[in-house]
Amino acid sequence: MDYYFLRNNTTAMHNSKSLLWLSSFICIALALIITFCTSDNQASFTTTKTVSLPQASESPIRHSLRTIEHPTWQSANIKVNKGDTLDSIFKQQGLNARLLQQIMNLGAPVKALQALHPGQTLKFIMNEQGQLEELFIPVSKNQLLVIRNTGQGFEAKTTDLPITNKMTFASGTITGSLYLSAKNAGLSKASISQLSSIFGGEIDFAKTLRKGDTFNVVYEKKYLNGKHIGNGDIIAAEIKTHGKTYAATRYIDPRGKTHYYSPKGMNLHQPIERYPLHFAFISSTFSLHRYHPILHIYRPHYGVDLAAVTGTPIHSTANGRIIFIGKDGGYGNAIKIRHNRKYTMIYGHMSRFAKHMHHGTRVHEGQLIGYVGQTGLATGPHLHYEVRIYGKPKDPLKIKLPHGGPIKKTYLKDYLPVAQTEMAELNALSQDHITNS
Numbered sequence: 001m002d003y004y005f006l007r008n009n010t011t012a013m014h015n016s017k018s019l020l021w022l023s024s025f026i027c028i029a030l031a032l033i034i035t036f037c038t039s040d041n042q043a044s045f046t047t048t049k050t051v052s053l054p055q056a057s058e059s060p061i062r063h064s065l066r067t068i069e070h071p072t073w074q075s076a077n078i079k080v081n082k083g084d085t086l087d088s089i090f091k092q093q094g095l096n097a098r099l100l101q102q103i104m105n106l107g108a109p110v111k112a113l114q115a116l117h118p119g120q121t122l123k124f125i126m127n128e129q130g131q132l133e134e135l136f137i138p139v140s141k142n143q144l145l146v147i148r149n150t151g152q153g154f155e156a157k158t159t160d161l162p163i164t165n166k167m168t169f170a171s172g173t174i175t176g177s178l179y180l181s182a183k184n185a186g187l188s189k190a191s192i193s194q195l196s197s198i199f200g201g202e203i204d205f206a207k208t209l210r211k212g213d214t215f216n217v218v219y220e221k222k223y224l225n226g227k228h229i230g231n232g233d234i235i236a237a238e239i240k241t242h243g244k245t246y247a248a249t250r251y252i253d254p255r256g257k258t259h260y261y262s263p264k265g266m267n268l269h270q271p272i273e274r275y276p277l278h279f280a281f282i283s284s285t286f287s288l289h290r291y292h293p294i295l296h297i298y299r300p301h302y303g304v305d306l307a308a309v310t311g312t313p314i315h316s317t318a319n320g321r322i323i324f325i326g327k328d329g330g331y332g333n334a335i336k337i338r339h340n341r342k343y344t345m346i347y348g349h350m351s352r353f354a355k356h357m358h359h360g361t362r363v364h365e366g367q368l369i370g371y372v373g374q375t376g377l378a379t380g381p382h383l384h385y386e387v388r389i390y391g392k393p394k395d396p397l398k399i400k401l402p403h404g405g406p407i408k409k410t411y412l413k414d415y416l417p418v419a420q421t422e423m424a425e426l427n428a429l430s431q432d433h434i435t436n437s
């Protein structure tokens, strides 16, 4: 991959100066990796490690890389104020109007210079003689215009600001819920959701996980200009429970779709998820003989009650079609979704439905369909969730969920080495983690 990156870039570059640029670029990236690793190892739970060089690049607006080779060059960051023009800024920098004209003649890329915005920051790099060597101008949130003195004149190029993905390792031991333990390990809510949906088909979090179980996760943190702008996907993860290790690695298929498979290529994504809420506790289980808290009589409870605060999002556990939506007696605001001939799901006591939910609407697994409430016969906010198999109510927590099957044969060859690399990465990081803690 590194090789590919170098080859690809060198063909695109025109002179040796650019090559120097690239090499200093890599030096900076390496320096960043080292600082990052050493500074982060003190954290007890998470270790951060930078991914391979192609992505480990920093925006040149922060690090003008040729200044490393030319320590005597000066750089200036100029913030555009209201009323500033390029003329006035150039003058301020001791650069003449003829140079500006020369730059403005560089064609399409410099069109962006015609309109400066207050707040924009321009970076000027000058040599020892006070001549312009480089000029960096952000033209959009993720694009940078680079004007550079090549020695034979100026060239202008618009480049995409690289979003840096840093592979981050998180590890933890279950003490209370998976949610809290994962949160303590530094995972965001979105990453925890992803973790639970990756393994949700195989592990019943509410019932199976217990104190002392462990998890290891490698996920992406995204940076732009060195600023953390959010988290990306989980790349590899494992959960150890009851003496068994469940592992998953990410695979992006040739069509660009993301999947998670076991390292051997079994689909971890099951067509029906166990829970329609990610974080809830079971307040009442399936029972054919239950004392009803409001009606004060014994009668069957054909579903499971998942307690959560009002407004908690409810996700469809499967693809299907809405065959009922509206008020339904004791169920309150309810939705019935038919998955196929075999499975129908019922969601009750909702405070409200999600937008665009109607009779006949097709929904996909994981889609938001409504919000937890306590409409109908309910003593507190919770979701009443039912699964019917051929019309007969079954315990949603006990039914065997259908399997997703193996990865497509045509993808297997492509996937196996990916899985191997990702698992090796995970194992190496968790080994590091054990040694360091």
Ligand SMILES: [Zn+2]
Pocket (backbone or CB within 6 Å): 284, 301, 303, 304, 305, 383, 384, 385
């Ligand atoms: Zn119920």
